[in-house]
Amino acid sequence: QVQLVESGGGLVQAGGSLRLTCAASGRTFTSVAMGWFRQAPGKDREFLATINWSGTRTYYADSVKGRFTASRDNAKNTGYLQMNNLKPDDTAVYYCATAAYGYSNSMETSYHDWGQGTQVTVSS
Secondary structure, eight states: OOEEEEOOEEEEEOOEEEEEEEEEEEEEEESOOOOEEEEEEOOOOOOEEEOTTTTTTTEOOOTTTTTTTEEEGGGEEEEEEEEOOGGGGGGGEEEEEEEESSSOHHHHHGGEEEEOOEEEEEEO
C-alpha cells in the first residue's frame, strides 16, 4: 500500500497557476502509475491526468489538456500537477492516486491508493 499526501492547493485568481504536490510513502511508488482527479461540490469525481511509472508517458482529460501538466520525481517519491491558466470551473478538491501497475488509465477503479485531497479555489 502507498500512503499519499497532497499539498499546494489554495485560493488563486482566474488565469493564475498552482502546483500540487503528492508525497508518497510505503510500497513501491516508483513502479506504479499515478493519477490525478478532482471533485467539485455536487459532482462526481473527475479524471484529470495519469502518468506512468517512469514519467515518460502522460494522458490528460480534454478539460485540462494544454493547461495542466503531470510529472513525477521518483528519487523524491513525489508527484506533481502543474496547473496553469486556471478557471473558476477548476474549483474542486484535488486528489492524487496510485494504480496497481506501471501504466494506468482514466478509470477511477484502476486506482486503489488515494490521498486525502487538497482544496483549489479559483476566483473570477
